[in-house]
Amino acid sequence: MTRLKLGFIGAGNIGKMHLMSIAALIEANLLDAEIYAIADIDKETLVETTELFDAKKSFMNYKDLIKDPNVDAVFILVPTKWHKEILELAIEKRKHVFCEKPLAHNYSVANEMRNIMNKSGLKGQVGLVLRFDPFLNYVRDYISEHNLGHPMVAHIRDDQHIPINWGNYSAWRGNKEIAGGGTLLEHSIHDVDLLMWLFGNIRSVYAQINYYTQKELDDHASLIMTHKNGMTTSIDSIWHKVDRPSNREIEVFFEKAYIKIILEEKKTLIIHEADGEPTAISYESASRRLLEKIGFEYDSLNSEQIDALINIGSERYAIQDYIYIKSILEDKVPYPGFDDAAKAHLVVDMAYKSSHEQKPILINRV
Secondary structure, eight states: OOOEEEEEEOOSHHHHHHHHHHHHHHHTTOOOEEEEEEEOSOHHHHHHHHHHTTOSEEESSHHHHHHOTTOOEEEEOSOGGGHHHHHHHHHHTTOEEEEOSOOSSSHHHHHHHHHHHHHHTSOEEEOOGGGGOHHHHHHHHHHHHSOOOSEEEEEEEEEEEOOSSSTTOOGGGGOHHHHOOSIIIIITHHHHHHHHHHHOOEEEEEEEEEOSSOSSSOSEEEEEEEETTSOEEEEEEEEEOOOSOOEEEEEEEETTEEEEEEOTTSOEEEEEETTSOOEEOOHHHHHHHHHHHTTOOGGGOOHHHHHHHHTSSOHHHHHHHHHHHHHHHTTOOOSSOHHHHHHHHHHHHHHHHHHHHTSOEEOOOO
């Protein structure tokens, strides 16, 4: 295959995150790809981003980008409302597709997108970026490699400032017609996917969801879930108005072990087994292990390549984008795919239903 030509639809905050990560990977000679085209409805943003990343072409209309015969793969990086219509045209024009989460406003549409993607035979990946976190990968491997006893309880507290007209966030997240949902759908669909990735499918959910600041978009969601292996997990997801860094704190209890992870600002991983002292895992060692897991010989990487993979921008996005682009170049199955995203959407839908009906909901299709 000749050099892969990438098209980016949406040059806002998340679009720039992907562009920055991929540009660094290309510059470090880690990917045989090219930032070929960018589309955005804001002319000033489009001109600025096109120049910054030296894209060959720019478009005000995403349809023109997709119709360009030179574009091999499309990154859908716009608000949720428009994901499906962009996906449909991209598949019609035989482009590989990366789509940011959430796929859609609800499971029904997400499932339609899953079917469209699966029938196409093209490479599709969804931006469930926590699967590329070094600490979380370390924990997943550690669980499979050690006899920790039965998994008992896991809890995630996920909080951030309401991402509307604050910092680098956008007003569209305050519009239900565009965003589809609040803290649970827009943010903690990551957490739902993470818990299934670590502990398997979920068979029931009981949720309490509240709307303290806005009438239509939830800013609090508490979920209690039972997995098919009998384990109980829970999520407390909060959008607040406190001026503090966004954070995730994760605690997991096994019969013979306790694991605590603090993501984002503090970056902490502590593992405590029954027969020993607590062990703190460094972020550097977790990152090294992850890079070796995905096929790198760490000691053969130069400093520019290590920076591109784990230090420039957000390390999760760089590794995520690397995995996706390599899957196209090497004809491999990318992950997480649209099947994974649709499963997370179903749990989220059932959580909203549970809160509305004030009862636990069985999930038969996951």
